[in-house]
Amino acid sequence: MIHFLQMGGYAMYVWPAFALAFIVLALNIAWARRSLRSAQAEARRRVLSAVPEPLREPQGPQP
Amino acid sequence: MTADGGKSEAVASQAPASEAPRSLAGAAFAVMQRDLRLALRRSGDTLQPLGFFVIVTTLFPLALQPDLSLLRDIAPAALWVGALLASLLALDLLFREDAQDGTLEQLALCGLPFTGLLAAKTAVHWLLTGLPLVVIAPLIATALGAPATAVPAIVAALLLGTVALSLIGAVGAGLTMGMKRNGSLMALLVLPLAVPVLIFGAQATALAIAGEPIAAPLYLLGAMAVLAVTLAPWAVAAAVRIGLE
Amino acid sequence: MSWVWFHRFGSPPHFYRLSRRLVPWFAWSALVVCVAGLIDGLVFAPPDFRQGDGYRIIFVHVPAALLSLQVYVVMAASAAIGLIWRMKVAHAVAASCATLGASFTVVALGTGMLWGKPMWGAYWAWDPRLTSELLLLFLYLGYMGLRSGFDDTARADRASAVLAIVGVVNVPIIHYSVVWWNSLHQGSTLIGAGGIAVPSMWVPLVTMIVGFELYFIALLLIRTRGEILRRERNAHWIAEALGAPPPTAPAYGGASGHPAAHRPAVQRG
8 A cells, every 4th residue: 555655656756647637637627517507607698688679668667 | 814914914003093903913913012012111110020030149149158169059049039030020010001901801802812812912021021031141140150151051941931931920910810919829829830940940050050961851841831832821811801800 | 511410410409408418428437437547557557667656657648648639630620610611519619629628738748747757857858749749738828819819709710710720730740840850869768658568558548548538528518518508699499408488589460469478567657
């Protein structure tokens, strides 16, 4: 087990390398999901606020 | 669409309010004449890249030592980095003004092959900004310690290299045309694509200075120049069209 | 091209719905395969004759480098498809590739440097593979910079498509020139996969490559869905896909006959 963690003396290089890969790939997952969610929120907002023109009559303040 | 017919048409179009050239050759010739004349009127602007080249290559000895044998080692690097940066600087002159005053739009709409007209513009641009570098290169190379025997090879390499650089740079200039002034984006786009030219050009120069045969890198430079001449105009036209929207 | 599947794939609503179902498959299999590959590579693969346990970095370095190049090709190919056939889905795919590809390149560079230090004694020795990766990173950054310079998505798509096509043509040229440049000046040791002749070494490597590919496809699908939404501004299918009430389409003959049910009752005056 100790030998595994020490990686035959190269631990200082091997583990940071794997950590870098893991962190970057995990960040990408988060970024991708955030990008999709924001696009969905934007689209939802656009759809909900799309009131067709002729129906927009001058009225009092809407709730 | 003969060159002769085109030329005489273009000459006729010099007179005010005569009929416009109907052939690509004629129109290309007219575009080149116009660009040349405009550039010569603003000779200060046109000579700036040349001045930049001279200054930048002067900086290298100042940053090192006035020892010719040492300078000889870095001469290839100084020459080619200087040429690369000077070409980059010069790219501003290529499309910006014509985009602003609507000339590019007219060229795009006139019904003649846009690719050919843009190729003509790029050719004139090279004549005005690339060729001067080639002409002054013997002076700079000698100042950096290159032996006189190396000069013809250096000139040949720079001739091919500047052609390739002008064309690659034109693609970058076309792509960034539609944006506000951001020269550093264009540099980021163009410089990675220019790396092969840099590598083979500098190697050809180094071999020439060492007195060794330079056929290999020179052929590769030639191949790149040919590739650029055949493929780049399409990309330039596509890029400029997008920029004109 | 009149292949039905090709055009159906290019239909935004179809792609949106299909990819939603595909993502979990790719995501979970990516996780399983990567974990299996890591265990195999870190635990079961034997130490190398020359490099001891330090060589195990290749189990992330090589897949990342491979993917970084492949993603650029995918980006350029889909951009070209988008440009030629005017398919928004293709442009959406290209846009989604950029960050992923750049990230793979960063991983390849970082792990390459961490591998180089114990092997060559220096973090950076202008090895041809790493230098090519660095230039590839610049190509990605340039692509992303060009995209962000355009406000209009359609123009950004087309301009970056031209750049990607020009770039992909240049990638082999750049790589070859860097290899040639490097070979002139030193007998430098390539970070090669030399010595990976033993199955117990290349099995985990291939496993990791497959895992990275699955990961890439999963994230590409996720991102592309968002990019499609951004490019299909007013399409009616969006409302249905998002589970929002569809925009009321006016079905009336005159201004007076409006569907009162949709309007909140408001007191006038």
